[in-house]
Amino acid sequence: MTLVPTIDEVGCAAHGDCVDEAPQVFALNGQVAEVIGSGPDDLILAAAKGCPSVAIIVTDSATGDQVYP
Numbered sequence: 252m253t254l255v256p257t258i259d260e261v262g263c264a265a266h267g268d269c270v271d272e273a274p275q276v277f278a279l280n281g282q283v284a285e286v287i288g289s290g291p292d293d294l295i296l297a298a299a300k301g302c303p304s305v306a307i308i309v310t311d312s313a314t315g316d317q318v319y320p
């Protein structure tokens with residue numbers, strides 16, 4: 252697991268799609284999602300690409316590069 256998600260709390264609209272996609276990684280905390288765990292890279296990326304608000308930023312922890320969006 253090298254991909255790490257962070258939530259853009261301003262952009263997050265609390266749809267909950269990320270929680271549905273990866274409940275071990277994301278949870279809703281009031282009106283914003285939060286990262287509660289880790290998961291496989293493909294799951295992190297799929298959840299990020301599925302976010303309607305593009306509010307999940309994915310970084311490669313090995314290189315520090317932003318992978319998505």
Ligand code: SF4
Nearest residue numbers: 263264266267269302
């Ligand atoms: S899918 Fe995106 S907008 Fe919806 S709760 Fe998750 S991070 Fe927030």
